[in-house]
Amino acid sequence: MQIIINRHNFRYEMENIARMFFHSSTLEIKFDIYEPIGDYVLTEIRNNEIIIKVSVFGKTEQKTAQIISQNENDTEWQMAEMLYDCLCALSGKEQKWGLLTGVRPTRLVHRMIDDGKTIAEIRDKFINGYKVSEEKFRLLWQTAMAERPIISASKPQDFSLYLSIPFCPSRCNYCSFVSGSVEKMGNLIPEYVECLAKEIEDAAEVSKKAGLRLKTVYFGGGTPTTLSAEQLKFLMDKIESCFDLSCINEYTVEAGRPDTVTEEKLRTIKEMGADRISINPQTFNDDVLNAIGRRHTTEQTLKAYETARKIGFKTINMDLIAGLTSDSYESFCSSLDTAINLNPENITLHTLTVKRAANLAEDSQNTFLTGETPAEKMVGTSFEKFFSGGYSPYYMYRQKGTLSNLENVGYCKAGHEGYYNIYIMDEVQSIIALGAGAVTKLKAPHSEQISRIFNYKYPLEYLRGFENIINRKREVLKFFEKYPF
Numbered sequence: 001m002q003i004i005i006n007r008h009n010f011r012y013e014m015e016n017i018a019r020m021f022f023h024s025s026t027l028e029i030k031f032d033i034y035e036p037i038g039d040y041v042l043t044e045i046r047n048n049e050i051i052i053k054v055s056v057f058g059k060t061e062q063k064t065a066q067i068i069s070q071n072e073n074d075t076e077w078q079m080a081e082m083l084y085d086c087l088c089a090l091s092g093k094e095q096k097w098g099l100l101t102g103v104r105p106t107r108l109v110h111r112m113i114d115d116g117k118t119i120a121e122i123r124d125k126f127i128n129g130y131k132v133s134e135e136k137f138r139l140l141w142q143t144a145m146a147e148r149p150i151i152s153a154s155k156p157q158d159f160s161l162y163l164s165i166p167f168c169p170s171r172c173n174y175c176s177f178v179s180g181s182v183e184k185m186g187n188l189i190p191e192y193v194e195c196l197a198k199e200i201e202d203a204a205e206v207s208k209k210a211g212l213r214l215k216t217v218y219f220g221g222g223t224p225t226t227l228s229a230e231q232l233k234f235l236m237d238k239i240e241s242c243f244d245l246s247c248i249n250e251y252t253v254e255a256g257r258p259d260t261v262t263e264e265k266l267r268t269i270k271e272m273g274a275d276r277i278s279i280n281p282q283t284f285n286d287d288v289l290n291a292i293g294r295r296h297t298t299e300q301t302l303k304a305y306e307t308a309r310k311i312g313f314k315t316i317n318m319d320l321i322a323g324l325t326s327d328s329y330e331s332f333c334s335s336l337d338t339a340i341n342l343n344p345e346n347i348t349l350h351t352l353t354v355k356r357a358a359n360l361a362e363d364s365q366n367t368f369l370t371g372e373t374p375a376e377k378m379v380g381t382s383f384e385k386f387f388s389g390g391y392s393p394y395y396m397y398r399q400k401g402t403l404s405n406l407e408n409v410g411y412c413k414a415g416h417e418g419y420y421n422i423y424i425m426d427e428v429q430s431i432i433a434l435g436a437g438a439v440t441k442l443k444a445p446h447s448e449q450i451s452r453i454f455n456y457k458y459p460l461e462y463l464r465g466f467e468n469i470i471n472r473k474r475e476v477l478k479f480f481e482k483y484p485f
């Protein structure tokens, strides 16, 4: 499929709109083609007119309109809307999120509320302006309302600490995270733990000097419970001795892969102060687990959950994924029912995202989406199931490459909102991130200014370039000198 850009600068937005309808890793961007052949999306500005022509599978749709504003952004939006309408007409399908392509749609809601817009005005903008479906607006509004008190309670000097453990027992086929299997990189773990402990000491010193106050701690990955109980204790001890934990409102350790969970590790995690863990089934269907290369069983998930419940964590999260390879609607619903019946405080429903880094990218096909997709059906059903199970949405985000342009949503029981998830997704406060692949995000206290500090991506690079990483963290001090509280 060719996306043709003739005489304008709106390539990025045109590509985004086209990608909503064509799930393909092979969209070709071409410039200045005036007599295209084959399947194409042509976008052009000529003599103060916008011309859109789409030709797919022998069907053609065309729209032409005068440019109505001299403002470039308005013209880009007009062109995007025309392209969207053409693609809807050809496919017979409206996108659930309409023209919205951004990662954080709730931020738009917060901005409008802060600007004094009424709920009626916000609703009108989303439904009639962005063409978002009623179903998604309802989800968006409820999520924004759950986030709002948590966002406004965050103070300028508050920050979160993220620790990356980029190791897993094996690599799942759909994974696009930076994570090495124990088989390939297990020998690096002891040195990695030592370096991470040093980075914890350094981050504590830097954050103290900057006048920051720790609010949440989050061990993510990879799979943190790939580490032994002793290694987890060593790192968590280090955090306790270096930071003041008296003001924190959440401490999470992801125990994502049930095949890494032991009672000893969970007890250690709990004793060291974590109150929230994540045990991630993704699906309760063993055949699907097998198809996605996730080497654990449903039995292991249930056992890990039972152990975590026995030990008494305040909040347990479970991740599920809609749209997994070889999963059916019925099997997905059964997984969802199983998760809801287990009654964890949080369930996060992801929709499968196929990125180039993941093995599944090779399976992605050049398809023109028409009618309701299986992933849309799964996610649509989940909304009602969560509500009747006593869950409500508390954070959400979208990603490029997600099936049917759907979203990822964290649902919770009342009072169990995951603070860290809201902080990071809504860019509420600074996140100091440690370890391989970690990205520190500094948020200026009284503006939306964000600055990032990147750690090396892979464990070996991290170990070899450790001194540089420590030096880069000096930027934290400079940032807060420039943007004082």
Ligand code: SF4
Residues within 6 Å of the ligand: 167, 168, 170, 171, 172, 174, 175, 176, 177, 179, 221, 222, 223, 256, 257
């Ligand atoms: S457990 Fe998670 S991080 Fe690890 S390989 Fe699987 S999807 Fe990736």
